[in-house]
Amino acid sequence: MVTAPRQSPVVVSNAARLSDIVSRTRELGIVAVLVLLVVVTGVVQPNFLRLNNIQFVLLDTTMIALLALGETVVVVSRNVDLSIGSVVGLSAFLSANLFGHVAGIPIPLVFAAGLGIGIACGAANGLVVSVGRVPSLVVTLASLYIFRGLDILIVGGGQVVAFSLPTSFRAIGEATVLGIPDLAIAAAIVVAAGAYFLRSFRSGRELYAIGSNPDAARLAGIPVARRTFMAFVASGAIAGVTGVIWAIRYGTIDSTAGTGIELQVIAAVVVGGVAIFGGSGSAVGAALGALLLTSIASALQVLGISPFWVQAIAGFLLIAAITLDRGISLRLTTTLRKGNYRGGA
Amino acid sequence: MAPRIARLRPIARWETGLVLLAAFVLIFGTSTAPEFLTSRNFFYMSLNVGEVAIMALPMALIVISGEIDLSVASTLGMCSALLGFLWIRGWPMPAVLVVVLAAGAMAGLFNAVLITRFGLPSLAVTIGTLTLYRGVALILLGPNSVSSFPVTYTNVGILPFPGTDMPYSIVIFVVLAILVGITLHVTPIGRAIFAIGLNKEAAAFSGIRVTRIKTVLYVLSGMLSALAGILFTFRLATSISNNGTGLELDVVAVVLFAGVSIFGGTGTIVGIVLAIFTFAAMQNALLLANFNERAAGIVTGSLLLASVLVPTAVSYLSRLRRGLSGPTGLPSAEQPMTEPGASANEEPRAGLESATARDRPVWRANQPGTANGG
Numbered sequence: 186m187v188t189a190p191r192q193s194p195v196v197v198s199n200a201a202r203l204s205d206i207v208s209r210t211r212e213l214g215i216v217a218v219l220v221l222l223v224v225v226t227g228v229v230q231p232n233f234l235r236l237n238n239i240q241f242v243l244l245d246t247t248m249i250a251l252l253a254l255g256e257t258v259v260v261v262s263r264n265v266d267l268s269i270g271s272v273v274g275l276s277a278f279l280s281a282n283l284f285g286h287v288a289g290i291p292i293p294l295v296f297a298a299g300l301g302i303g304i305a306c307g308a309a310n311g312l313v314v315s316v317g318r319v320p321s322l323v324v325t326l327a328s329l330y331i332f333r334g335l336d337i338l339i340v341g342g343g344q345v346v347a348f349s350l351p352t353s354f355r356a357i358g359e360a361t362v363l364g365i366p367d368l369a370i371a372a373a374i375v376v377a378a379g380a381y382f383l384r385s386f387r388s389g390r391e392l393y394a395i396g397s398n399p400d401a402a403r404l405a406g407i408p409v410a411r412r413t414f415m416a417f418v419a420s421g422a423i424a425g426v427t428g429v430i431w432a433i434r435y436g437t438i439d440s441t442a443g444t445g446i447e448l449q450v451i452a453a454v455v456v457g458g459v460a461i462f463g464g465s466g467s468a469v470g471a472a473l474g475a476l477l478l479t480s481i482a483s484a485l486q487v488l489g490i491s492p493f494w495v496q497a498i499a500g501f502l503l504i505a506a507i508t509l510d511r512g513i514s515l516r517l518t519t520t521l522r523k524g525n526y527r528g529g530a
Numbered sequence: 531m532a533p534r535i536a537r538l539r540p541i542a543r544w545e546t547g548l549v550l551l552a553a554f555v556l557i558f559g560t561s562t563a564p565e566f567l568t569s570r571n572f573f574y575m576s577l578n579v580g581e582v583a584i585m586a587l588p589m590a591l592i593v594i595s596g597e598i599d600l601s602v603a604s605t606l607g608m609c610s611a612l613l614g615f616l617w618i619r620g621w622p623m624p625a626v627l628v629v630v631l632a633a634g635a636m637a638g639l640f641n642a643v644l645i646t647r648f649g650l651p652s653l654a655v656t657i658g659t660l661t662l663y664r665g666v667a668l669i670l671l672g673p674n675s676v677s678s679f680p681v682t683y684t685n686v687g688i689l690p691f692p693g694t695d696m697p698y699s700i701v702i703f704v705v706l707a708i709l710v711g712i713t714l715h716v717t718p719i720g721r722a723i724f725a726i727g728l729n730k731e732a733a734a735f736s737g738i739r740v741t742r743i744k745t746v747l748y749v750l751s752g753m754l755s756a757l758a759g760i761l762f763t764f765r766l767a768t769s770i771s772n773n774g775t776g777l778e779l780d781v782v783a784v785v786l787f788a789g790v791s792i793f794g795g796t797g798t799i800v801g802i803v804l805a806i807f808t809f810a811a812m813q814n815a816l817l818l819a820n821f822n823e824r825a826a827g828i829v830t831g832s833l834l835l836a837s838v839l840v841p842t843a844v845s846y847l848s849r850l851r852r853g854l855s856g857p858t859g860l861p862s863a864e865q866p867m868t869e870p871g872a873s874a875n876e877e878p879r880a881g882l883e884s885a886t887a888r889d890r891p892v893w894r895a896n897q898p899g900t901a902n903g904g
Contacts (some may be wrong), residue, residue, distance in 0.1 A: 265653075319838040320792055322598075322653065326779060330831030337825040440824070445775075448661055461654040493672045493771075497665025503658035507650050 191481060211458035215473040219480060226484040233487040236364055242476075242483045243369040244358065244434060248273075248427050249475035251372050252450040253457065254379045255423035257471045258416045260454055261383065263396040263463025264321035266417060269424040269450060271332035273443030274426025276302040278336060280488060281345045281438055284354065292354055296429050303425015304418055311417030313516025315410040321417075329447070340440035347436025358433040371473075375423075379466055380468035392416060441520075452499050453478050456506045460514070478502070544789035547840075548804040555808055561816035566818055569695050575814040577688070577765065580699025581606065581758035583806045585781045587703070587710045588751035590802050593785050594714070595747060596727040596794030597645065597652040602755045603777035604663035605637045609759030611667035614676030614769025623683060631756045637663055638752020642745040660778065669769040675770035679763070685843075687764030688708065701763045703806075706754070711799035719743070727794025779827075783834040784809050792838065809833070 194354055209367075227234040252269050259266045281297040283290050286432040310328050314321045347355065360367040391412050395402040403409050457474025459466025480496045559566035585602045592599050609630045616626045637659070644655045691701040714720035724741050725733040732739045763769045788805035790797030812833075813826050 313835065313839070317839050318842055319835075321794055323782075323834060323838050326782060327831040327834040327898060330779060330783075330827035330834070334825040334828030334831065338822060338828070341822070431775065448657065451657055452661060453652065455658075462651055491669070491672060493668035496668055497662055500658050500660070500662025500665050503661060504644065505652070507654045507658065508644070508648055510648055511648055 190256070193265070212470050212473055215457065215477050218257075219473070219477050222477075222480055222484055226487060230487045230489075238483060238487065240361065240364070240366055242479050245479040245483075246472075246476045247366070247368045247372040248430055249446075249449055249453050249479060250472040251423055251427050251430070252446065253453045253471035254376050254468045255420035256450050256454045256464060257446075257457075257468045258379070258383065259321070259420045260459050261396045261463055261466055262392040262413055262416050262462065263399065264314065264413060264416065265325065265451070265461075266307075266310065266321065266420045267325040267447050267451075268306065268328040268332055269326050269420065270443045270446040271329050271336065272303055272306045272421055272424035273428040273431055273446060274438075274440065275306065275332050275336045275339075276425040277431040277438045277442045278340050278428075278440070280343060280429045281350060281432035284350055284503045285345070286480055292351075292357070295354070296426060299425045299429035300422055301425065303421045303423065303428065305421070306425070307418040307421015308414070310421060311414035314417060315414040321403070336442075337440045344437060344439035344457060345432070346359065347484050350432070350436055354433060355436060358430075368433070376468055376472045382515070383468055388412060388415070393464055396460075396465075398464075449478065449499065450475075452503045455510075456502050456507075458510070460510060461507065544841075545798065545801050545804060548787075548789070548801065548808060552804060554807040555815055559811060559818065561765050562815060563742065563818035566815060570791070571814065571818075573690060573697065574694060575810050576700045577697045578813070579806060579810040580703060581698055581762045582777060582780045582784060582809075583703040584699060584706065584754050584758045584761070585751070585777070586784045586802055586806060587706055587799070588747060588754050588789065589781050589785045589788050590797055590799065591710065591714065591723055592652075592747050592751060593782075593792065594727045594794055594797045595723045595744060596730060597744065597747075598656060598782070598792075599641065599652065599748065599751050600656040600778050600782070601637070601641060601659040601663055602751060602758075602781055603774045604660045604667070605634055605755035606759040606762060606774040606777065607757040607771060608637065608663040608667040608670070609634050610763040610769050610773040611670040611771050613760060613763050616696040617671045617679065617769070618676050623680070627760060629762060631753055634752040634754075634756020634759070635716055635749050636752070637755070637786050638749040639745070641752070642748035645748070646744050648651075664771070664775070667773075671769065671771045673771075677768045679767055679769075684764050684767040687761060699758075699765075702757070702761075707799055707803055714799055724795055727796075747902045750855065760778045780809075780830060783830050787833050789837070791841075 232238065252273070255269065256266055276299040279302055280295045283295055283298055306328070310321070310325055313319055313324045313328075317324075358366070358368060362370060383392065391407045392403070394405065394407055395409050395412055399409060411431070428443065431442060435442070453475035454466070454471045455461055455474070456477060457466070457470035457472070459471055478499055481498060482492070485494055485495055485498070556567070557590060558580060565571050585606070589599060589602065598732060611628050612633055613626055617623070621629075641655055641659055642651075644650050644659075645652045685697050688697075690696060691698050694701060698705075714723060722733065722738045722743055725736070725738055730740060759774070766773070779835055784805050785797075785802065787809065788797065788801035792799065809830070812829060816826055816829060817823055
């Protein structure tokens with residue numbers, strides 16, 4: 186905020202290049218850790234590499250990685266969306282419940298319903314954040330409560346049970362191409378598209394600009410309110426679709442579906458190298474972070490370590506990741522400052 | 531001193547609003563259920579919010595100093611699990627309680643070290659420790675629960691404090707509220723906390739030991755969360771790893787509802803007390819009106835939303851009235867030039883939430899390059 190005016194164009198491009206290297210290093214780092222984890226666990230316990238288990242991990246990753254994409258879009262613009270878990274729950278119940286109310290409803294329509302619910306929730310968040318100009322942390326904390334409360338009021342003590350869902354719907358979760366679950370492939374395509382949008386589209390880049398410096402972004406003519414609004418709509422839409430996937434995956438849905446998933450998603454996003462104060466990070470990194478976290482959970486399980494360790498490890502990794510980021514960004518700033526002197530402003 | 535007096539004015543208005551709302555809730559409660567205004571009902575009403583009330587005090591101080599602590603409920607859960615873990619291993623209860631309180635203090639210290647020494651954003655750190663501490667609770671107890679506590683202790687959780695109509699947790703809250711209120715509003719430490727929240731760098735340059743004060747606040751938060759964990763465990767007579775899950779939301783909601791600005795620098799302990807009362811009465815009234823208890827989050831969420839939207843709306847209206855451009859106008863730079871002094875004297879709260887501050891996340895001060903600029 187203070188140093189911005191001093192930077193010459195040369196330094197800015199330097200900064201872009203450096204942070205590009207840093208983010209790519211982060212992605213490579215996660216891949217390296219992942220490979221190490223898979224190899225070591227696979228050697229110790231070959232069951233880990235059984236197709237069954239890999240499919241299981243990929244399906245678990247699907248939901249977290251999708252949500253992480255939405256969260257990345259929001260976080261790079263220096264906001265946060267804590268309400269996604271509640272949106273997943275609301276959408277999972279309402280969309281799966283359609284089968285009970287409308288006989289023979291086509292499955293794409295169910296996905297559309299989930300999408301619509303997600304967009305509505307995201308738009309509500311986005312509207313309050315961008316028009317009400319209230320910090321997103323507070324808004325989405327509040328909407329986490331409100332959406333979950335609505336879910337509880339609608340669901341009551343009831344639930345959707347697996348056998349009430351059409352087999353063709355449940356089968357989506359079991360379909361595979363060359364052993365890879367269809368859902369995981371679809372998620373990979375969506376994440377790739379999202380990453381491309383953030384990286385190469387004007388409105389995507391503008392999100393990073395907003396996250397780096399909202400005031401400067403506004404003065405540069407970026408429609409900050411509209412972009413922020415759209416970021417929340419995107420996050421909500423993704424959470425809505427993920428809710429339908431939740432229904433496919435678990436079948437049984439009560440009013441607690443998706444509770445607390447936002448923390449796993451934020452952990453994945455941060456471990457994946459998205460700066461929590463905005464302005465940097467990639468959707469691919471966030472997806473890799475999701476893959477790493479679910480792989481760790483699965484490895485612990487296969488190795489016979491109590492599943493109760495998973496959460497503590499996720500928390501530890503999250504803290505390690507932000508500490509690492511802090512160290513890197515400090516070094517980056519120092520390097521940039523040196524570059525500034527050398528460039529002789 | 532002008533800013534201090536000025537700071538009290540709009541807050542006084544905020545608390546007037548709280549009092550009116552509390553009165554409204556009382557009327558609503560009485561009209562829906564005749565048993566609402568009985569001391570027995572008030573006892574159970576306050577019993578339900580005792581832990582949140584205790585945790586809200588350090589949270590208020592932390593938010594006023596411009597930070598946040600989302601790990602309080604996980605600290606509560608971890609300490610509750612530790613209590614059961616040590617108890618079934620045959621430790622004497624006094625020793626268990628001391629260790630549990632110390633564990634809470636250590637949890638707070640860990641947050642503080644990450645935030646102050648490593649310069650990490652408190653939001654990210656405490657989301658991390660929220661997961662970590664809950665994970666430790668899971669490691670300690672796994673799927674088991676412990677409920678073999680002696681009646682002498684579980685009575686502490688459900689009986690009134692001797693000589694009063696109030697539960698132990700509320701008596702502790704009242705004593706703590708008085709201590710914290712005095713510290714915050716009439717001592718140099720309290721002024722230092724406000725100063726840190728308004729401008730951390732300026733506070734550091736004027737000789738305030740920012741690191742030390744923040745460390746103390748987080749340790750206090752950890753320790754009082756541990757105390758809340760003990761009370762929670764005795765109230766339910768059960769130690770289980772998911773005790774208190776999600777309570778951090780209630781605590782933050784109450785603190786913001788009390789008129790503490792999420793950007794730091796404003797807030798009163800009187801507001802906290804009023805907010806706790808209103809919050810408890812509202813939940814209780816809804817319960818008596820047969821509203822689904824688990825869906826009461828809708829009300830909490832709406833309260834939270836209202837408490838941040840109202841100041842923004844007020845500032846927008848008052849800016850309109852003065853013929854200034856609304857929130858769509860030019861950002862920050864214009865503010866000090868068009869309203870020299872006026873904004874500081876008449877509506878500092880609104881000023882805080884106007885263009886400069888409201889686009890700024892709570893962790894703004896921790897961007898790389900600004901915090902360790904020297």
